[in-house]
Amino acid sequence: MFKNIILGAFLLVSTFFVAQNTAMSGAEAKVFVTKVSSETKEIKTLQADFIQTKKMDFLDKSIITSGKMSLKSPNTLSWKYTKPYQYSIIFKENKIYINDQGKKSSVDAKSKTFEKINKLIVGSSNGKMFSDPEFAVAYFKNGTSNIAKFTPKSAQLLKYIKQIELHFPKNQTTVSQVNMTEASGDTTNIVFKNTKINAPIPASEFSL
Template sequence: MKRSVFLGLLLIMSLTIFAQEQKMSASEISVFKATIEKETKNIKSLKTDFIQYKHLDFLSKDIETSGKMYFKQPNLLNWQYTKPYQYSIVFKNNKVYINDQGNKSTVDANSKMFEKINKLIVGSVSGNMFDDKEFAIAYFKNKDAYIAKLTPKTTTIKKYIKQVDLYFPMDEATVSQVKLIEPSGDFTRIVFKNKQINAKVDDSVFTN
């Protein structure tokens, strides 16, 4: 009897999971990609609030930080953390400029994962993410969003990232949520709110 109940619960759970997320058909993928590329073609700038959740298995509660993100064509990006600390990361001219509460440093963006993460974020905003040769992309959907799941092909990237999930709301062409999953299973989830497309963004925003 207990075995039957257990199997029944497993079946219900599997059906629930399946109902929540399904693979997109080839025709749905084609329409989705075409829509994103068309709608994002005219995006020159973007500014948005974000909340970041860092999940670590050994902690009972995710680490929460928040701030603002600014993007300006062709590839200017600023992650500005404001709570619970002041910290900013600016991607500009193939370099990463870091300002840690007044302590400034510069990193070559052509090294490690900085370039890849920047490329994914910029690509998801500009609609140019689907041609990245370093990731295999699978497409899913749930009742609220389309989901592009990117799995790295190269050993170098696999050291840092197991998978990147990009969530696109059904009624929007820009990403509402990014999930970066590490090889250990820990992950970072970033949720964007109050997005303003083509709002005025001064170049001074990208001076760190």
């Protein structure tokens, strides 16, 4: 009985918080897009620490990793995982460069999941994400954030990605959180902290 009461309270609280996400009006969405698109044009570099949480149906526990993300305009992006293992992935010149604990390789940037996250993150630094022809965008807000939800338009892309959400803290134009839901139901959550804009980035951050 006690468990049922706790579960009921949890569901009630969850429903309350979910309900706080409300759709923006057309005018609100226009102001938001214009502000982000305008201010992000000034971004040349972006750095942030991140924590990534991956939930997969066949695993009981989430996979939690952390590291540092570095972005250099127009389209160079580095993810360096430091915990619980060393792993680097760099998107540069339409190639993906990987260093898996000392084992290096490179492939064409054709991943249907992570590559799309990268594309939107790069787009979020130059204001071009909202005009990406591969996605339909819906805009929401709550007490702390503005949220852009990207849904693939093509059936081909929908085979891999169901939706990608980008969260922007109120009065900020850089992404603080990314939520991706894959077609399989698996989810990836990335939270950014200690964001630095237009600070110098050593060339070594974009090399293996």
